Amino acid sequence: MQTRGLRQTSQRKFLVDEIFSHHEHFDADELMERLPRKGEKNYVSSATVYRTLREFVDAGLLKSFQLEGRTVYEHDYGYPQHDHLYCTVCRELFEFQSEALTNLRDEVAAEQGFRISGHRMIIHGVCRECSKNRRKKRKQDLV
Amino acid sequence: MQTRGLRQTSQRKFLVDEIFSHHEHFDADELMERLPRKGEKNYVSSATVYRTLREFVDAGLLKSFQLEGRTVYEHDYGYPQHDHLYCTVCRELFEFQSEALTNLRDEVAAEQGFRISGHRMIIHGVCRECSKNRRKKRKQDLV
DNA sequence: CTAGGTGCAAAATATTTGCACTGGT
DNA sequence: ACCAGTGCAAATATTTTGCACCTAG
Numbered sequence: 187m188q189t190r191g192l193r194q195t196s197q198r199k200f201l202v203d204e205i206f207s208h209h210e211h212f213d214a215d216e217l218m219e220r221l222p223r224k225g226e227k228n229y230v231s232s233a234t235v236y237r238t239l240r241e242f243v244d245a246g247l248l249k250s251f252q253l254e255g256r257t258v259y260e261h262d263y264g265y266p267q268h269d270h271l272y273c274t275v276c277r278e279l280f281e282f283q284s285e286a287l288t289n290l291r292d293e294v295a296a297e298q299g300f301r302i303s304g305h306r307m308i309i310h311g312v313c314r315e316c317s318k319n320r321r322k323k324r325k326q327d328l329v
Numbered sequence: 330m331q332t333r334g335l336r337q338t339s340q341r342k343f344l345v346d347e348i349f350s351h352h353e354h355f356d357a358d359e360l361m362e363r364l365p366r367k368g369e370k371n372y373v374s375s376a377t378v379y380r381t382l383r384e385f386v387d388a389g390l391l392k393s394f395q396l397e398g399r400t401v402y403e404h405d406y407g408y409p410q411h412d413h414l415y416c417t418v419c420r421e422l423f424e425f426q427s428e429a430l431t432n433l434r435d436e437v438a439a440e441q442g443f444r445i446s447g448h449r450m451i452i453h454g455v456c457r458e459c460s461k462n463r464r465k466k467r468k469q470d471l472v
Numbered sequence: 473c474t475a476g477g478t479g480c481a482a483a484a485t486a487t488t489t490g491c492a493c494t495g496g497t
Numbered sequence: 498a499c500c501a502g503t504g505c506a507a508a509t510a511t512t513t514t515g516c517a518c519c520t521a522g
Contacts, residue, residue, distance in 0.1 A: 191501090192501090192502095193479060193496055193497075193500095193501060194425075194496075194497095194503065195496075195502060195503080197497080197502080197503075198502090206482090207485080213486095214486080214487080215485095215486085216497075221388050221467075224504095229504095230503090231461050231503065231504045231505070232487090232504095233488080233489085233503075233504065233505075233506095234502080234503055234504075235486090236486090236488070237446065237488090237502085252395040252396070252398065253395070255511090255512090256485095256486075257393065257486085257487085265419040271437070271438065271441060271443050271444075274446065276368075278426065280441060280443075282440075283443065284433065284437060286433055287430075289430075290427060290429055290430055290433065292469075293454055294414070294425050294427060295414065295440060295452055295454060296511090297425075298414060298423060298425065298455070298456070298514085299460070300414050300416075300423075300454045300455065300456055300458065301418065301454050301455040302452060302453070302459070303454045303455070303461050304452075304453045305450065305452040305453060306450070306451050307448065307449070307450040307451075308448060308449050308452070309434055309438055309445060309447075309448040309491090309519095310441045310445070310446050310447050310448060310449070311440070311444050311445040311447075312444040312445045312446070313340065313442070313443055314441065314442030314443070314444065316389060317442070317444050320385030321397055325464065334476090334478095335476090335520075336475095336476060336477065336520085336521055337521075337522095338476095338477060338478080338520080338521075339520095340477080340478070341477090356511095357511080357512080358510095358511085367479095371481095373478090374477095374478065374479045374480070375479095375512090376479065376480075376481095376512090376513080376514085377477080377478055377479075377480075379511090379512060379513070380477085380513090397485090398487090398510080398511080399510095399511075400511085400512085444478085473508105473522105474520100474521105474522095475520105475522100476519105476520090476521085476522100477518105477519080477520080477521090478517105478518085478519075479516105479517095479518090479519095480515105480516090480518105481514100481515095481516095482513105482514085482515085482516105483512105483514070483515090484511075484512080484513065484514085485510095485511080485512080485513090485516100485519100486509100486510085486511085486512105487499095487508105487509080487511105488507105488508080488509065488510095488511085489506100489507085489508070489509085490504100490506095490507085490508090491504105491505090491506105491507105491519100492503105492504095492505095493501090493502105493503085493504085494501105494502080494503070494504095495500105495501095495502080495503100496499100496500095496501085496502090497498105497499095497500100
C-alpha cells in the first residue's frame with residue numbers, strides 16, 4: 187500500500203487503524219481527541235499527526251478541504267467522488283453524488299480552457315433534522 | 330447604505346472606497362498592502378481591517394470564502410451569483426456563471442430536505458495561459 | 473454626552489518547522 | 498549503520514480580543 191518509500195512505523199500503523207475504523211469527516215483536532223494522551227500507550231505527537239495526515243493525502247488515502255478555518259479530512263482510497271451539504275446548525279457534513287455536477291464542471295472547464303485537477307462543491311444550509319427542531323443543539327455546544 | 334446602526338467613520342469610508350475601486354478577489358493581507366502604512370495619512374490598523382471586512386460581509390457588501398488557508402473576499406452587493414475556477418499554478422481565481430449549477434443544487438437540497446442558504450463551488454486546475462506556458466511564474470514567486 | 477469604533481498589544485487558533493534523538497530496514 | 502520518522506518546543510500565519518482612548522451622532 188504505502189510501499190511508496192514510506193516506512194511502516196508504529197505511529198503510522200496506529201493512525202491508519204484509527205482513521206479507517208470510522209468513516210466520518212474529521213479534522214486534526216477531532217482525531218487527536220480520540221487518540222491516547224501523552225504518557226499513554228500509542229501516544230502520537232500532534233506534529234506527527236499533522237505530518238501523517240498530509241502524507242496520507244499525498245498518498246491518496248485521504249482527501250482534505252477547508253471548512254470554517256479548519257482542514258477537514260475524509261476517506262478517499264476506494265471511495266467514490268462526491269460532494270457535500272453542510273448544516274450550519276448542527277455542523278454536520280452530508281454527502282451526495284451527482285454525475286450531472288461532474289459533467290457540468292467538465293463543460294465549464296472546457297469552455298475556459300481549464301485543465302481540471304478536481305473540484306469542491308459545498309451546499310450550505312440547514313438539514314432536515316435541524317429545520318424540524320430548532321432547539322437541537324450544536325455538536326460543539328453539547329460539550 | 331449602512332444605515333444599519335453603523336457609524337460612518339473615516340476608516341470605513343476609506344476602506345469602502347479602496348475595496349470597491351478594484352474588482353478583484355483579495356484577502357486581508359493583500360488589502361492591507363495596498364493601504365497607507367502606519368504613520369501615513371488614512372492608516373487603518375489591521376484589527377480594524379479585519380473587523381470591517383467582517384462587517385461588510387454581514388452587511389452584504391462582500392462575500393468571503395476559504396482558499397488555501399486564507400479568507401478570500403469578493404464584491405457581493407449588486408453583483409450576480411457566480412462560482413470559481415482556481416488555477417493552482419498562477420493562483421488566480423476566474424469566475425463563471427451557471428444557472429444549471431444552481432438548479433442542480435436546488436434539486437439535491439430538496440431531495441435531502443435541506444434549507445439552502447448558499448453554496449460554494451470551486452474547480453481546481455490549470456488555466457489556459459499556464460497550460461500553454463509552463464514557465465509562467467506564480468504571482469507570489471514574482472515578488 | 474456616550475455608545476460605538478479604533479489602535480495597540482497580547483491572545484487565540486491552527487499548523488509548520490528546527491533539531492536532537494530514535495527506530496526501521 | 499544510515500536515514501527517515503518522531504517528539505518537543507519554538508516559530509508561523511492568520512485572525513480575534515481586551516482595554517484605554519477617541520469621535521460621530
